[in-house]
Amino acid sequence: MPKLRGAKQVSVRLTTREAEYLKTVFRLLSGREKVGSLEVAVAMGVSCATASEYLKKLFEKGMLERNPWRGVSLSKSGLREVNRIIRNHRVFETYVYRVLSISLEDACECASMVEQYLPEKIVDSMCSALGHPKTCPHKNHIPGGRSCC
Ligand SMILES: [Zn+2]
Ligand SMILES: [Zn+2]
Incomplete structure (x- = not known):
């Protein structure tokens, strides 16, 4: 597993765990302006300290817009990565x-x-x-790519 990382991978900026936190923030936000680290901790089933630690990492990597201590939202890069x-x-x-x-x-x-x-x-x-499907078999929306119309 560690061998894979960094070896000719395409723009790997986040660890798997960090990406999970990013997706969780995205899911919790859904239309809201910001989400607190406690909510993230509950959703991830971890302590508040652990959640804050990961949010800080994501903030440092430019994925979050706000300081983790005041509640977070996604930055443009964060949103792009989640999509x-x-x-x-x-x-x-x-x-x-x-x-x-x-x-x-x-x-x-x-x-x-x-x-x-x-x-x-x-x-x-x-x-x-696949003919550019709009939804996956779960009926969830598939975000369009560059080649989609
Ligand atoms: Zn699906
Ligand atoms: Zn497509």
Whole structure:
């Protein structure tokens, strides 16, 4: 596992765990202006100190707009990264499910393992091959990529 990291990967800026926190912040925000570290801690099932530590890391990496102590929201980069991960997950999952006839549960689990690391080119090709689907098999919206209309 550690061997994979850093080796010819495409723009890997966050660790898997950091990406989980980023996605959680995104999910908790849903229309709200900011979310507190306590909410993040509860959602992640960790202590407030641990949540604050990760939020600080994300803040330092430019993913969050506000200081973790005052409640956070996503920065432009953070939003872009979340969208990229969500698109990767849903396109990959849809492809594996539809084209390879793998169960949705397995497709989703597998997508979770690779979502952060898939090159944009591959995801765009999968998206084209699928006819640019608007939703994944869970009926969740798939964010459009550069090649989508
Ligand atoms: Zn899905
Ligand atoms: Zn597309």
